[in-house]
Amino acid sequence: MAEESVQVCLCPLEGVIDTISKKWALLIINILGNHGRLRFNELMSGLEGISPKTLTDTLHLLQEEGLLRREAFAEIPPRVEYSLTADGGELLAAIRPLIRWAARREGFSETGCSPHCRRGPGHHGRKGKPVKSA
Amino acid sequence: MAEESVQVCLCPLEGVIDTISKKWALLIINILGNHGRLRFNELMSGLEGISPKTLTDTLHLLQEEGLLRREAFAEIPPRVEYSLTADGGELLAAIRPLIRWAARREGFSETGCSPHCRRGPGHHGRKGKPVKSA
DNA sequence: CGGGATCCTAGGGGATACTG
DNA sequence: CAGTATCCCCTAGGATCCCG
Numbered sequence: 278m279a280e281e282s283v284q285v286c287l288c289p290l291e292g293v294i295d296t297i298s299k300k301w302a303l304l305i306i307n308i309l310g311n312h313g314r315l316r317f318n319e320l321m322s323g324l325e326g327i328s329p330k331t332l333t334d335t336l337h338l339l340q341e342e343g344l345l346r347r348e349a350f351a352e353i354p355p356r357v358e359y360s361l362t363a364d365g366g367e368l369l370a371a372i373r374p375l376i377r378w379a380a381r382r383e384g385f386s387e388t389g390c391s392p393h394c395r396r397g398p399g400h401h402g403r404k405g406k407p408v409k410s411a
Numbered sequence: 412m413a414e415e416s417v418q419v420c421l422c423p424l425e426g427v428i429d430t431i432s433k434k435w436a437l438l439i440i441n442i443l444g445n446h447g448r449l450r451f452n453e454l455m456s457g458l459e460g461i462s463p464k465t466l467t468d469t470l471h472l473l474q475e476e477g478l479l480r481r482e483a484f485a486e487i488p489p490r491v492e493y494s495l496t497a498d499g500g501e502l503l504a505a506i507r508p509l510i511r512w513a514a515r516r517e518g519f520s521e522t523g524c525s526p527h528c529r530r531g532p533g534h535h536g537r538k539g540k541p542v543k544s545a
Numbered sequence: 546c547g548g549g550a551t552c553c554t555a556g557g558g559g560a561t562a563c564t565g
Numbered sequence: 566c567a568g569t570a571t572c573c574c575c576t577a578g579g580a581t582c583c584c585g
Binding site: 467 | 549551
Binding site for chain 4: 357
């Protein structure tokens with residue numbers, strides 16, 4: 278097999294796996310890619326279901342990875358904006374094929390649910406992890 | 412923002428995230444894609460570091476997802492071979508951009524380490540999670 | 546050889562309360 | 566507003582043993 282291309286080793290993936298494995302990471306990358314710059318609470322509502330701790334945590338991680346940029350303004354009230362770096366944008370582009378593949382598999386129209394479905398109440402609860410409202 | 416393409420929602424990703432999040436899933440998909448068909452212990456050595464339970468577990472998951480096929484031969488000694496399904500192959504193709512992106516980021520040559528580096532001693536231990544041999 | 550059953554652990558992630 | 570700190574729970578995943 279593998280006649281369709283060279284054999285690709287997963288070594289490079291090692292570094293990415295723990296990033297994309299971070300349940301919310303891709304969500305953040307994506308929402309940020311779609312909206313440009315967002316503030317903490319905008320992300321909170323956009324992701325709806327994430328806890329502040331987890332958001333902060335993931336945000337820090339992505340920041341360290343150089344995927345997103347954090348800009349704080351010393352104002353009252355405080356304002357902090359997050360946006361993708363070039364790297365983050367490339368990551369977003371890189372996972373698009375994956376999204377399309379997933380979309381085809383699950384019968385999503387993919388472009389038809391942009392505005393409303395970025396919030397996922399039962400996000401990861403598909404297997405047997407009720408969100409709480411269940 | 413998002414001028415390069417339509418806004419992509421992550422709904423479809425919900426289903427994929429828990430697959431790609433499975434630390435070893437992509438490794439298995441890839442190794443299987445490169446080697447065609449592999450037996451349990453071949454996977455064990457190829458992944459080197461995975462526990463039989465986890466391998467079995469992940470194998471089952473991927474099987475249920477229809478990404479790989481399991482063929483058991485009633486012989487002595489028993490032989491079981493795993494190979495990608497068409498879907499699995501598509502997934503592999505879908506994550507290639509991701510791999511290339513990761514490879515570029517980390518300075519891998521990506522095609523230069525195929526034969527030897529599919530085993531990762533310190534696979535996920537990059538951040539501070541020594542494998543045990545450390 | 547393949548892999549199921551069991552046990553155990555680290556830590557990811559949610560909730561809540563509190564602070565700068 | 567934008568976090569941080571704390572607590573707790575739960576699941577993924579490693580180790581081990583054993584069976585077909």
